[in-house]
Amino acid sequence: MLDFLSRRFAAALVTLALATVVVFAVVEVLPGDPALVMLGTEARPDTLAALRAQYGFDQPLPVRYLHWIGGLLSFDLGNSHAYGTPVAKLIGDRLAVTLPLGALALSWAVLVAVPLGVLAAWKHGTAGDWGVMGFTQIGISVPNFWFGIVLVLLFAVTWQVFPSGGFPGWRQDPRGSVVALVLPALALSLSEIAILTRVTRSAMLDTLREDYVRTARAKGAPERVVLFRHALRNALIPVTTVAGLIAGFLIAGAVIIESVFRLPGVGQLVYDSINNRDLVVIKNVVVLFTILVLAVNLLVDVAYVLLDPRPRVAA
Amino acid sequence: MSGFIARSRRHVGFQIGAVLLLLFVGTALVSLVWTPFPVDELRMRYKLLPSSPQNLLGTDHLGRDVLSRIMVGAQTSIAVGLISVGIGMSLGVALGAWAAARGGWVDEALSRTSDLIFAFPAVLIAILVTSVLGASARNAILAIAIFNIPVFARVTRGAALAMWSRDFVRAATALGQGPFGITWRHILPNIASVLIVQATIQFAVAILAEAGLSYLGLGAQPPVPSWGRMLRDAQTYIFQAPELALWPGLAVALAVLGLNMLGDGLRDLLDPRLRLMRVG
Numbered sequence: 404m405l406d407f408l409s410r411r412f413a414a415a416l417v418t419l420a421l422a423t424v425v426v427f428a429v430v431e432v433l434p435g436d437p438a439l440v441m442l443g444t445e446a447r448p449d450t451l452a453a454l455r456a457q458y459g460f461d462q463p464l465p466v467r468y469l470h471w472i473g474g475l476l477s478f479d480l481g482n483s484h485a486y487g488t489p490v491a492k493l494i495g496d497r498l499a500v501t502l503p504l505g506a507l508a509l510s511w512a513v514l515v516a517v518p519l520g521v522l523a524a525w526k527h528g529t530a531g532d533w534g535v536m537g538f539t540q541i542g543i544s545v546p547n548f549w550f551g552i553v554l555v556l557l558f559a560v561t562w563q564v565f566p567s568g569g570f571p572g573w574r575q576d577p578r579g580s581v582v583a584l585v586l587p588a589l590a591l592s593l594s595e596i597a598i599l600t601r602v603t604r605s606a607m608l609d610t611l612r613e614d615y616v617r618t619a620r621a622k623g624a625p626e627r628v629v630l631f632r633h634a635l636r637n638a639l640i641p642v643t644t645v646a647g648l649i650a651g652f653l654i655a656g657a658v659i660i661e662s663v664f665r666l667p668g669v670g671q672l673v674y675d676s677i678n679n680r681d682l683v684v685i686k687n688v689v690v691l692f693t694i695l696v697l698a699v700n701l702l703v704d705v706a707y708v709l710l711d712p713r714p715r716v717a718a
Numbered sequence: 719m720s721g722f723i724a725r726s727r728r729h730v731g732f733q734i735g736a737v738l739l740l741l742f743v744g745t746a747l748v749s750l751v752w753t754p755f756p757v758d759e760l761r762m763r764y765k766l767l768p769s770s771p772q773n774l775l776g777t778d779h780l781g782r783d784v785l786s787r788i789m790v791g792a793q794t795s796i797a798v799g800l801i802s803v804g805i806g807m808s809l810g811v812a813l814g815a816w817a818a819a820r821g822g823w824v825d826e827a828l829s830r831t832s833d834l835i836f837a838f839p840a841v842l843i844a845i846l847v848t849s850v851l852g853a854s855a856r857n858a859i860l861a862i863a864i865f866n867i868p869v870f871a872r873v874t875r876g877a878a879l880a881m882w883s884r885d886f887v888r889a890a891t892a893l894g895q896g897p898f899g900i901t902w903r904h905i906l907p908n909i910a911s912v913l914i915v916q917a918t919i920q921f922a923v924a925i926l927a928e929a930g931l932s933y934l935g936l937g938a939q940p941p942v943p944s945w946g947r948m949l950r951d952a953q954t955y956i957f958q959a960p961e962l963a964l965w966p967g968l969a970v971a972l973a974v975l976g977l978n979m980l981g982d983g984l985r986d987l988l989d990p991r992l993r994l995m996r997v998g
Contacts, residue, residue, distance in 0.1 A: 418837050425834070429846050440850070540731075540982075544922070544975035546929050549967030552953055556960050567956070655839030659930050663953070673842075674934060677849040685849055693837055 411704045415697045422693045423475070427468050430686040436460070441484055441680045454484075458683065471686075480687045485679035490687050494669065500570060500584075501661070501668035505653045507588035512595040513646060519596075520603025520642075521635060524611060535600060542597025547656055551590030551663040558586060568665040587664045591656055595649045602645045606638035613637070640710050647703030651696035725987050732983025738976025746792035755783035757790045758941050766959040775965045778948070779955050784962065787943040788969050794855065794944045795973060798937075799924040802859045803917055806866020811913060813867070814874025815905060818882060819897040828875070832868030840865045840927065848936040855938040858931045862924050873916050877909040911988035918981035922974045929970045945970050 431437050438454045439446070455461045458481065459470060474480050480490035523535035559567035565586050571579040610616060611634050619633045620626075658670035665671075669688060676684040726732050754774070761781035769776050775784040817825040835843070844861035851857045881887055881904070890900050931937035932946030940947065945966040952962035 418834055421834050422837055426846070429850055433850055540978060541971075541975060544978050545971045546926055546933075546967060546974075548930060548933055549949060549963075549970065552949065552956070552963045552967065555953075555956065556963060560956060560960055651839055655841040658841055658845065659934060662934060673845060677845065677936070680849075685846070689838070689842055689846060692839060692842055696837055696839065 407708065408701075408704060411701060415701055419690075419693060419697055423472060423690055424468075426686050426689050426693075427471065430682050430689075431460075431467065432464065437682050441682055443680075458484075475687070475690065481683055483676075483681055483684050485676065485681040485684070490684055493672065493684065494688060494691060497667060497669040497672045499573060500666050501654070501657050501670060504584050504587055504591065504657055504661070504666065504668060505650065507584055508591040508595065508653055509646070509650055511588055512592040512599055512649070515592075516596045516599030517603050517635075517642065520600045521607055521630060523600070523604040524607030525630060527608060527611075532604075535604070539597040539600050542600075543594050545593060547590050547593055548659045548663050550593050551587065551660055554586045554590055555663075568663070570666050583664075583666070587660050587666060590663070591653060591660045594656075595653060598649060599642065599645060603638065603642050606641045607634055610634040610637045640707065643706045643710060644703055647699050647706070650699045654692055654695055722987060726983070729983050729987060731979045732987060735976050735979030735981070735983050738972055739980055742792060742973045742976055743796065745789050746796050749786075749789035749793060753783075753786035753789050755786045757782065757786050757943055759783075766955060766962070768959070768961055776959065776961055778962060779951060779959075784948075784965055787948060788945070788965055790943040791945045791948065791966065791969065792973070794938055794942060795925050795928060795970075798855065798859050798862065798928040799921045802862035802924050802928075803866055803920045805859075805863035806920065807870050807913070807917055809863075810867040810870025810872075811874045811906075814871040814876075815878050815901050817871070817875045818878035818905070819901050825875070828871060832872055835865070835868045841930065844927065844931055845934075845936065848931065853936045853939065855942060855944075858928055858937040861931070862927050865927075866920055866924070869920060870913070870916065873912060874909065877912045878905050881905045881908050911984075915981055915985045915988065918977055918984060922977035922981065925970065925974050925977070 436451075437458075438451045438460050442451060442454060452461075459467055462470075478491050480494075482488065483490050483493055486493060519535055519538075523532045526532050554565075555567045558565040566579075566583055568583075570583050573580050613634075616629060616633050619629045624633070654669075657668060658673055660666075661668040661670035662674055669691070672684065673688050675681075676688070759782060761777070763781065764773075764777050765779055765781040767773055767777040767781075773783050773785065775788065778784055778787070813828055817828040838846075840862075843865055844858065847861040847864065848854075848857050851860070878901070887900060887904050890904055895903075928937055928944070929946035929949070932944040933950045935947075935950060937946055938944035948966040949963060952959070952966065956963055
């Protein structure tokens with residue numbers, strides 16, 4: 404078991420190392436002169452030279468890369484060009500919005516999707532099943548940011564029960580902050596609910612055909628016990644995998660949703676940094692996203708091992 | 719083929735998808751020759767009007783006719799989808815077929831590279847590309863195409879590997895045909911249905927991605943009409959003209975829904991055992 408997990412961990416580290424090379428290449432090598440990108444073509448030569456010296460752009464590429472990696476390892480990411488504050492603190496503050504948003508959306512997605520999927524599989528082939536499947540087809544087709552705008556139209560413009568956007572801050576107004584995350588989390592979770600429902604349904608259809616389910620029914624176990632203890636427990640393995648994959652997409656989807664609701668999260672930071680051409684922030688945020696995605700995948704592997712004893716031996 | 723048509727008559731999802739796709743493509747074609755108003759005509763006196771017989775879907779913040787802009791926006795969506803899926807598909811299929819035919823280090827290198835690309839969420843690849851190369855429809859297409867390459871490479875590799883172990887392919891090898899000839903004559907024709915279905919789904923994903931990028935201001939730039947961009951502008955006026963925020967989103971949703979239903983229908987009709995990748 405430890406062997407399996409440590410191999411997965413090593414693979415994730417290799418992917419991460421390669422990812423940093425790619426990000427470095429795209430952000431600092433591809434554009435030619437990063438200082439020129441950050442300041443624009445009309446910048447004066449002495450300002451350009453000062454910026455190059457400040458960020459070490461005048462040094463050879465391998466030195467610059469190693470310096471950045473050294474900074475990543477010690478959480479010293481340098482200062483943002485646009486904000487003038489340390490990038491690590493900037494990202495940390497923004498994570499305090501994005502992580503709760505993602506967690507809320509994921510929990511909501513699991514809470515809705517698993518019962519829906521179980522229901523559809525249990526009522527396989529009936530109108531209820533068709534209804535659920537139709538809903539999932541719409542769920543993956545509707546752009547989540549537009550769903551967010553529609554939610555604003557309904558709950559902020561028409562009924563005025565939720566704010567249309569903005570974030571009061573955890574310290575200033577904890578309750579208001581939670582309220583501010585409700586609509587964005589709903590918008591973010593729509594397509595995830597659709598995907599998870601489909602996965603739950605097809606996994607349940609598989610397990611409901613198994614011999615042990617028939618045995619449980621033959622023993623006279625109540626349908627509730629058969630569904631949830633026997634069938635769902637085994638169907639949860641693929642559901643966990645997909646939930647983990649989805650968590651990665653949630654983080655990325657947050658970029659657009661935070662823009663819809665004007666939430667000061669990591670997504671907004673990426674967006675602002677693009678407009679400010681703040682390459683220092685961009686490259687670190689992208690690596691952070693990659694770390695989050697890889698970490699979630701590792702967590703899925705751990706959950707996998709806990710739920711299903713087979714990969715412990717097979718791998 | 720006649721069997722396919724007969725079966726498609728009984729597949730409701732496929733039919734709904736086909737009708738929605740016809741509507742989508744038809745709108746784009748009609749807009750090439752006719753729109754109710756010239757798309758870029760500014761009439762500030764008539765700005766933010768609600769639906770009326772003159773402007774069926776109202777007017778935007780510059781007094782432009784929303785219906786006309788949605789019609790021309792369909793062209794943008796189709797162009798972005800076709801080109802990005804076209805690039806991603808040609809490169810991805812070539813790479814995947816190569817990996818399956820060659821095996822060994824080529825296969826290993828390709829699999830690891832696509833793992834690497836999948837470690838970055840698609841939106842981030844797009845944001846990285848557009849932040850370095852600049853925001854434009856062309857760069858949005860490029861970004862979406864980059865994400866499509868590993869999707870097609872993976873699907874092609876998996877399907878082609880299954881074909882390589884089939885008897886008729888072994889027979890062709892025994893007859894002395896080279897790997898390129900076998901791939902071209904035997905492998906690709908036999909995995910075409912997988913690729914067609916995947917292309918339909920990726921077309922839908924590309925339209926969603928383009929809408930998202932333009933919404934962020936990273937896709938097509940004004941004055942090119944684009945559904946995502948229209949939503950971005952509409953949100954500013956959400957209290958004065960809430961309707962504006964409905965139509966472009968509905969257009970995206972219907973186009974994507976049509977492609978998704980068509981893709982699922984095609985999968986059922988061509989080969990129910992197909993396994994698809996769904997990544998967004």
